Amino acid sequence: MRNSVPRNLLIIDDETVLCWVLGRFFSSAGYSVDSATDLAEALERVTHGRYDLVISDLRLSGTQSEEGLIIAERLRAAAPATRMVLMTAFATPELGQRARELGVDLVLSKPQSLPALAEHVSQLLSPAETR
Template identity: 70%
Template sequence: MAQTPENPQNLLIVDDESSLCWVLGQFFTSAGYRVDSARALDEALGLMTTGRYDLVISDLRLSGTQSEEGLLLADFVRRFAPETRVVLLTAFATQEISSRARALGVDLVLPKPQPLPDLARHVSELLTAAR
């Protein structure tokens, strides 16, 4: 999973839980990725418009409500950065959510919490397949 220092891949982590953003950021940075994080949809959209990301890991619900901002972000990514891979994390996974996510081009929907080694494996596989 480690990246080459000459060409690290860029990840965007989007979650309203700052502790989770921090843990995932530290984990993936130590594996050689460049990591940015956002805690809200508008912040994530701003980063997507100014930066280039190889993969986005986003929570489904970002505002602590029943809204599904992760799907809005996925739709934006597909329209404006179609080469970017998208992983959606959610504690509210249903077949309907998974189907809607796939229709928006989400590469993978994973239950939350997700063990870090498993998430790292999924990220590595998606990025390897993207090359």
């Protein structure tokens, strides 16, 4: 039985259209959704907000930087129980290892279909006994 209390998601991506699409998709599924499009806004939200799960892109500035890992580190310090999904078109085994060391629950390749992403989110937010 699904909990009737909305789950709080944070979507972080520098592509505002993607934030909007994901926000609409998850809102229509009953989630409460916030978004951030740059590192400063994302860090502010993960430090002061309360989220059940954060979905973040690895690279926010269009450069070779890895802001998603900075966000993961801040999230673990501010809210250790919050689940985190890192999405990137640049996934490597080494990145996956570094992300896991920072507490990222799942690294997914971009693009990711909405139904597949929704299934991952549902699994991460399900009670431990049903996983």
